[in-house]
Amino acid sequence: MKDVTQLGEGWNLHHDGELLPAQVPGCVHTDLLAAQRIPDPYLGLNEHDVAWVGRRAWLYSRHLDYASDHERTDLVFDGLDTAAEITLAGRALGHTRNMHRSFRFDVTGRTGELEVRLASAYDEAATVRALTGERPNVYPEPSQYLRKMACSFGWDWGPTLVTAGMWRPVRLEHWSTARIARVRPLVTVEDTTGRVELHIEVERTEQGAGRPLTARATVAGTEALLTFEGDEAVLTLEVAAPELWWPRSLGEQPLYEVALTLADAAGDPLDAWHRRIGFRTVELDRTADAQGTGFTFVVNGERIFARGVNWIPDDALPSRVTPERYRHRLTQAAEANADLVRVWGGGIYEDDAFYDACDELGLMVWQDFLFACSAYPEEQPLRGEVDAEARENVVRLMPHPSLVLWNGNNENLWGFRDWDWEPELAGNSWGEGYYLGLLPRIVAELDPTRPYTAGSPWSGSWDHHPNDPAHGTYHSWEVWNREDYAEYRANVPRFVAEFGWQAPPALATLRRALPGEELAPDSPGMLHHQKAEDGNGKLNRGVARHFALPEGDFDRWHYLTQVVQARAVAAGIEHWRAHWPVCAGTVVWQLNDCWPVSSWSAVDGDGRLKPLHHELRRVYADRLLTLQPGDGTPFLAVINQSAAAWRTTVTLRLLEADGTTVRETSLDVTAEPRSVRRVQVPADLAPAAGSANEFLVADADGLRSVSFAVPDRDFAYPHPRFDVAVEPVAGQEDKVDVVVTAQTLVRDLLLQADRLGPHVGADRGLMTLLPGERARIRVSGRTDLDAAEIRAALFCVDTP
Structure with a gap:
């Protein structure tokens, strides 16, 4: 059987003549942070002080030694960020230029000093740009010239932290005769029968060429066996009456283990492959009708109003995101009653732990291919990388039943039409050949069990404007940028794939991220942690349309911006849900943040829930x-x-x-x-x-x-009056109930629990009480609270 040796330890990062201990997976930033050579880029204005890191070349090294009786030893990198040269004992193993792929090198019988040299991403981008020519970009950064997480170069919610390193695991694989190179499980359901078609590809050693191999697979008590002599085989298993996997809003999520073993002619096992699958059907109904062109998910025959959230990388240094953190954040999505998560195209194909959690939580996954807000050259060396990257990740992710859609790009078809790209491009390639040619061909070839759409937004063809609300997917950004949130009610798009409203993070998050700063909307740290163009101006105008804009009262400003964010998103969702089935889904921008920042998120960069999260739980509930x-x-x-x-x-x-x-x-x-x-x-x-x-x-x-x-x-609001009491919770010593009894109308009452302590939380967001009504708010994380302290953390709409 194949042996595996993990190579996470023993690495050094070369920095200014010294060797710093390095951790794999990781990146230069995390290693420099651990060695205290740079300040935390998330705090204060430190992002500026570490900008040099992304503009330098870096070297990692370790001694490689091993003993193996196997015929072959491979050095495997699951992720190299991004332009790397790998050498062993002074001899080149290879060069890479794609963060989104894995790489394998034959190192049989070779030991010595292993070095990974990483070029500056800026230098690599300049090299490619010289070959392909200039292309337009929404941001003044070169993200479209290399296959790297685009938001490493900054976004309107993210810092510019241009990473480099071995961001996913590195290992040695020792094997003989043959190994499993790739398995594509096509999982279908017809009537009451589940079918699993395992398309197997193997790689052989020289000694193993032509030898008969046996593949044996099991699922749900069903077994299939096949002997073959080539490099490919197909095993088919049928399962009678499997339990169906459903989105969380419709049913349960039964998962089945598929186990595949590769053996030689003597029956000795050589390699194994295990994945969990789910039986379900998924279709995308794009039928033309009297209102335009639909965009409705149909799972197991049930038409769905998708209650979605957009997902960005959960950390600007993505190697820090653990399986536990994935599960926690996705659980927060489920607790907001979301049933779909869109993985946005300016980030990464997430770790398997992300999709495992979605499988278990019943969260449908809409997966973008990684193109966002830029014109992408279609020439070499990028085209070959895009092809290989797409093929690898389609095969890697297709076992997951939660995955329901492949999407070609984010906003690039729209950008070509509306953002003055066409004259600047002057006929040069810009990505259309990827979205309407290469990618749909790859999906049709490798994963025909799932729908593909060319982009978001996309009307389905060039016969309509790419962002036509009557056709396909629609991004609604004019409202946040220029209008009052009431304007969400001006139309009924077929599917709203992006819309949102900003608010600052929780106060405890701001205090941690901006230590010692006297907080004000325009204080230096607040402005630095606001990346959107005229972000504070839009926040202030959003407040001023409904409230008197508070002057010199940061706490009041902070509360009102949170209120407007929650109300704005609720206004859109309530309107669009009220027009089901014409509108078949909303995907809020955005669930999460990658650092502490004012943004459109429902969960801030420290993982604290904004009032928007609680509001999503209300407006995404089954009954509204x-x-x-x-x-x-x-x-x-x-x-x-x-x-x-x-x-x-x-x-x-x-x-x-x-x-x-x-x-x-x-x-x-x-x-x-x-x-x-x-x-x-x-x-x-x-x-x-x-x-x-x-x-x-x-x-x-x-x-x-x-x-x-x-x-x-x-409005003639009375001055709000209410009583506050604290009551213990029977059987839960770590919680108390805050009981608020209204004496007057109390509009949008909010307990900002983090004001009571950085680890204190509350189970409710904004609420409106009529005179005499009582509300109970469960508080966790602290029990020694008195009414006066709680009053200081309670906010509501006051008299004008």
Whole structure:
């Protein structure tokens, strides 16, 4: 059987004449940090102080020695970032120029000093640019000239930390006769039968050439056996009545272990391959209809409104992301009631631990190929790298049932049409041949069980504008950039693959990231940790459309920006969900952050939940109650994505600002499974146009929606008054309940739990209480709290 020796230890990084201990997986930044040669680039303005790291060449070395009785020994790099020359005992093994591929070198019988020389990514990009010519880019960085994580060069939410190193494991593989080089499992379901077709490729030693081999595979108690003499074989297994894998919103996630063993003619095992699979079908319905061209996921025959979040690399130094961190972050996505995660094209093909967690959590994965916001040359040396990278990662990821879509790129088809690329390109290649030619051919050849789309956004063909809301996928950025969030209601796209609104991270995150700084929206550290163009201007304008912009009160500004972020995203999702099945999904930009920064995330760079996360949990729940503007009077949308009918009684109340009920009625409403029921609000219950004293409340089964006729700054809010008490939680000594009892209308009450301690959390976000109502907030991480301390961490909308 093949033997494996991990090479994670024993490496040195050469730095200014000294040898620093290096860890693999890792990168130059992590090794310099561990040796205290650079400051933490996430703190203060330190990003500037470490910019030199990405502009230098680097050398890693270690002594390689081993003993093996096998016929062949391979040195395997699962990830080299990015332009590397590998030598052993002074002799070249090879050169690499792709962060997104693995590399294998025959080192049989060879020992000595192993060196990995890494060129500056800037130098490599300049070399390629000289060969291909200039191409336009949204950012003034050369990310499109090399196959490297694009956001290493900075983004509108990320730092410029241009990494280099062995960012994934390195090992020796010792083997004889033959090894398993590649396995493509095509998993299908027809009627009640599951089918697993294992396409096996082997590599042989010289001694093993032509020898008969035996492949044996098992899944769910079914076994298949095949003897072959070539380098390829296909084993087929059929499973009667397998349990189906479902997205978390629709069912359970049963997974089946597939075990494959390769043996020689004598039956002695040579190599093994193990993966978990799930049985399910996935289709993408792009049928043309009266509203345009649809974009609806269909899993196991069920049409789905996808409740999605966009995923960026969880750390700007991605080798630091552990399996435990993947699971924690993805669990946060599931706890927000998301059922789809889009892996964005400016990052990486994530570690298998990411997709394993999605398999188990029932999170569908939309996987971008790694092209984002740039024109990409299609000439060599890039074209061959793109081909090899795509083939490797399609095969690597295709066992995962959570993977439901391959997407060619992020915003490049749109960029060609709208961002003045066409005249600048003057006929040069820019990536279209990848998205409409190479990549769909690779997916069709290797993974025909999944749909492919050329890009996001993409209308399906050049017959329509790439970002036409009536056709295919749509990115909604005009609202954040220029308008009030109410404008999300101006159209009903078929599928909203990106939209979002910014807010700062939690206060405890800011205090850690900006030590000693007197926080203000425009303080030096705050501005440095705001990477979006005019980001603070857009934040302030978003607040000012609804509230008096606080001057000199950072805490109030921080709270209001959080409120507006949560309200903005909720406004979009509620509107678009209310128009199912025309709109078939929303993918919020973004779930996570890669460092502490003001951004569109629901979970900040330290892993703390913003109010947006709690709001997503509400608006992405199976059942949602929402009041929507209508023609003259609002309408009530009763949204039911569960498998059972929702029969409920909705209480509608027209109230005055002081809590007095003007009128009230009850409506018995039924929303069938996977449907939306729209009910017109009676005219006499709607607040008068422009009323500063009336508002509408809808309640049903513990769910609430409120509707005001004017912005908060124009409403006659009473000064909020409420009582606070702290109660123990029976059986949970590490938690307490904060009980808030409203004496007046209390709008968007928020407990910022991190103000009570950096490790303190709360289970609820924004809530609106009417006079006499009581809310219970469960607090974890600290129990020695008193009412006065809690009051200092409670915020709500106050009088204008």
